[in-house]
Amino acid sequence: MSTNDTTRNDDLLEIEQLLAKYAVTMTKGDTDGVVSVFTADGTYSAFGEVYSLDDFPRLVAAAPKGLFLTGTALIDLDGDDRNAATGTQPLCFIDHTQQDMRIGYYNDTYLRTEAGWRLRTRAMTFIRRNGEHNSGRPHAISFSGE
Template structure:
């Protein structure tokens, strides 16, 4: 079983992700990832260098995340975290979950990869429609 300190540190890292993206703090958002970190959604995987454009093109709103389920193996780990995104102007919601990998670095635990899975009204779980909104090309 993972050490409590590691679990708390990762939970705080994931809280930092939700708060920084909600506030539009791109530097803070990038800081939760390893330098080679990636984010996957809408049929594409993005590296950190395109995060400012990617986040700029995305809808704005509140990122509500649930307690993650985390499994650690030494200095690496995997996890799943529920998400409810509420768009700021209409209060429309998107629900789903993140599938993550973590790495312990000299700066502490960081996200190595984060992949979004949406839960549709039909009950289908998918990563989204490619090119669902204007965003930078991969």
């Protein structure tokens, strides 16, 4: 195995662990843990909106509670920039109250930082019962007081 292969495998493993931390901390409702997997300028997109890290405490609080079950991400490290990557990760969220499911996938960008790999952007695409793939209804999440 060459040094480049070792570095590539190390990068893939680190990103996979980062994504596992996202799923576990979302499942546990650990806002600080969720925020820690993003770059300082990181964003999350869904429901026709782009949310900054400042919005995460309210987003996590407003999100339904349950199991964030994610699959292995398809990660592309083959770009010219060795400090950036892209990926897609499947998701099945199961609400704990009724066991209702939401399925879809995240489209991600990753950035290597001094602290290691982090999510820079995460955009949710839902797969609807009719087979349509979309980002959700605009303003599906409202924050009290707005």
